[in-house]
Amino acid sequence: MICWFLSVIAITFSINFINFLVNKNNTVFYAVLVLLFVFIGMEIYDIYKISEPIGAAFYYLYNHPYLVLLPLLLLATLYSILFKYIKNGFYLDDAVSKKIKEVNATDLSWMNRFGSVAPFIKNDVKLIWRNARPKQVMFMSFIFLFYGLMFYTQDVYKQMPALLAFASMFITGGFLMTFGQLVPSWDSEYYKMLMSQNIPYKTYLESKWYLMVFAVGLSFILSTPYIYFGWDIFGMIAAGALFNIGLNSFLTLFGGALNRVPIELNVKAKAFSNTNGFNPTQLLIGLPKFLLPMGLFYIPYKLINFNAGLIVLALSGVLGIVFRNYIFKKIEEVYQKGKYKTIAAYSEKN
Amino acid sequence: MITTSNLSKKYNDTTVLNIENLEIPKGQSFGLVGNNGAGKTTYFSLLLDLIQPTTGHIENNGVLVHESEDWKPFTSSFIDESFLIGYLTAEEYFYFIGELRGQNKSDVDGLLSQFADFFHDEILNKKKYLRDLSKGNQKKAGIVAALIGNPEVIILDEPFANLDPTTQIRLKQIIKDLAETKGVTVLISSHDLLHVTDVCERIVVLEKGEVVKDLATSTATLKELEAHFSGMAEV
Numbered sequence: 001m002i003c004w005f006l007s008v009i010a011i012t013f014s015i016n017f018i019n020f021l022v023n024k025n026n027t028v029f030y031a032v033l034v035l036l037f038v039f040i041g042m043e044i045y046d047i048y049k050i051s052e053p054i055g056a057a058f059y060y061l062y063n064h065p066y067l068v069l070l071p072l073l074l075l076a077t078l079y080s081i082l083f084k085y086i087k088n089g090f091y092l093d094d095a096v097s098k099k100i101k102e103v104n105a106t107d108l109s110w111m112n113r114f115g116s117v118a119p120f121i122k123n124d125v126k127l128i129w130r131n132a133r134p135k136q137v138m139f140m141s142f143i144f145l146f147y148g149l150m151f152y153t154q155d156v157y158k159q160m161p162a163l164l165a166f167a168s169m170f171i172t173g174g175f176l177m178t179f180g181q182l183v184p185s186w187d188s189e190y191y192k193m194l195m196s197q198n199i200p201y202k203t204y205l206e207s208k209w210y211l212m213v214f215a216v217g218l219s220f221i222l223s224t225p226y227i228y229f230g231w232d233i234f235g236m237i238a239a240g241a242l243f244n245i246g247l248n249s250f251l252t253l254f255g256g257a258l259n260r261v262p263i264e265l266n267v268k269a270k271a272f273s274n275t276n277g278f279n280p281t282q283l284l285i286g287l288p289k290f291l292l293p294m295g296l297f298y299i300p301y302k303l304i305n306f307n308a309g310l311i312v313l314a315l316s317g318v319l320g321i322v323f324r325n326y327i328f329k330k331i332e333e334v335y336q337k338g339k340y341k342t343i344a345a346y347s348e349k350n
Numbered sequence: 351m352i353t354t355s356n357l358s359k360k361y362n363d364t365t366v367l368n369i370e371n372l373e374i375p376k377g378q379s380f381g382l383v384g385n386n387g388a389g390k391t392t393y394f395s396l397l398l399d400l401i402q403p404t405t406g407h408i409e410n411n412g413v414l415v416h417e418s419e420d421w422k423p424f425t426s427s428f429i430d431e432s433f434l435i436g437y438l439t440a441e442e443y444f445y446f447i448g449e450l451r452g453q454n455k456s457d458v459d460g461l462l463s464q465f466a467d468f469f470h471d472e473i474l475n476k477k478k479y480l481r482d483l484s485k486g487n488q489k490k491a492g493i494v495a496a497l498i499g500n501p502e503v504i505i506l507d508e509p510f511a512n513l514d515p516t517t518q519i520r521l522k523q524i525i526k527d528l529a530e531t532k533g534v535t536v537l538i539s540s541h542d543l544l545h546v547t548d549v550c551e552r553i554v555v556l557e558k559g560e561v562v563k564d565l566a567t568s569t570a571t572l573k574e575l576e577a578h579f580s581g582m583a584e585v
Contacts, residue, residue: 119449123435130437130479193433196398197450198422198499265437266481340402347432 003065120207144174175215246320255285260345356406381550436481451499
């Protein structure tokens with residue numbers, strides 16, 4: 001009995017140490033995350049129930065008291081790993097001395113065909129590629145693609161099409177939500193320069209918009225396997241994508257004007273303290289992003305039928321695209337108005 | 351070229367800058383000196399419309415800087431490292447600025463080739479991001495980027511700080527050249543009295559936000575400035 005008790009305590013401590021590692025090291029975090037997803041997935045689909053062998057193992061542990069050594073050994077190993085890890089990070093000059101990476105220059109001149117927005121798009125691609133934080137966001141936005149699996153597989157949600165519309169919007173909107181909501185904070189480190197350079201605000205905003213449109217398009221192509229769940233579902237994803245391009249993107253850019261949190265580009269956000277760049281204003285601006293697609297779909301769905309819901313949701317996006325010059329002008333005014341405040345907020349940290 | 355009238359900037363109730371009238375003609379090399387907090391950077395920030403004036407205005411070539419953006423095409427500046435894009439190499443940064451200012455790659459290359467001396471082989475083809483360069487080399491890149499696209503007004507805040515002596519001497523030559531032969535209006539600020547008197551035709555001393563001296567540079571200027579600032583040290 002005591003052995004069993006000791007084993008459980010050792011395992012609990014081990015989990016605690018794993019938590020430490022997860023929070024310090026993103027590789028470990030993603031490894032754990034992927035493992036978790038795989039096992040949960042297999043559990044749900046009855047492919048392989050990991051809980052059974054684990055249950056058996058615990059039972060075995062209970063019946064063979066001497067096996068308490070195993071969890072104790074695990075605990076000791078984790079402890080020594082963590083100890084070394086923390087000790088290594090203890091000296092200031094290691095933390096301060098920068099790792100200088102050699103650049104492998106990428107030729108992006110083929111992007112010049114995008115005209116006046118080309119210089120910015122080229123820059124943004126480099127921004128994402130060469131900095132830790134945006135890269136991380138990029139990865140997160142990829143995970144959004146699997147959002148549908150959570151909803152389409154549950155029978156409960158089949159009765160709640162508004163929620164399905166919401167989920168469908170998320171599938172193609174990952175990049176838009178994660179990257180887009182932090183425009184223009186991505187450029188906070190050199191915002192003063194952008195503001196004193198010969199740049200029309202509109203071109204700057206347009207380039208970000210193209211980037212988001214491209215991301216939505218790409219996610220839409222990648223989402224084609226969802227046809228498996230039926231054409232209704234895929235129609236929803238398509239309508240959601242249009243909504244994202246034509247309306248959500250503008251809402252996001254508009255929200256960015258009110259977001260004045262500087263970002264340190266080359267510093268990774270910790271897995272559990274990903275709060276940098278988030279504030280109540282963001283949340284408030286975020287609400288219509290979630291509620292609009294649900295409402296746009298649900299009201300015509302209730303009044304007429306399913307297809308009407310799809311059409312209205314898709315049309316809202318098309319309208320946004322048609323009137324985009326007007327919308328850009330409005331957003332530009334908001335950005336222009338907040339210019340001094342934004343500059344002041346960004347230079348505080350730099 | 352640049353007319354400042356009734357300009358003031360207050361933070362809460364503290365006045366950090368108050369210039370009644372200051373006229374900088376085209377092609378002048380203009381130096382701004384003063385101790386920390388005298389208002390040099392504030393003035394330059396107002397000139398670039400990075401902060402809002404409390405009263406008054408600045409006209410740059412007839413354009414009111416806080417109302418229109420039309421001054422941007424002919425004005426360029428390097429204030430601090432926040433004017434650099436850290437994740438680009440120096441070349442990429444120059445080409446990016448070039449694109450913003452309507453210069454193609456070969457225009458930029460042509461300009462850069464004139465500054466091989468100034469770069470001293472420490473900037474180009476280094477395969478390093480700007481954020482990984484030393485402060486001095488970052489400054490060199492920033493200054494040269496400010497020269498791209500034939501600007502008529504160039505604003506440099508503390509251009510001599512962090513540079514090694516050889517580079518300082520080369521920079522002085524570059525600035526003189528711009529004002530004398532190309533008719534560019536150059537505005538610089540500095541703590542270094544010797545450098546400013548070497549380079550600028552005209553020197554304005556700021557003290558607590560006010561213009562206290564406005565001198566046309568002559569052989570006596572350095573002495574006068576030194577007397578002024580050592581006088582302040584005794585008070």
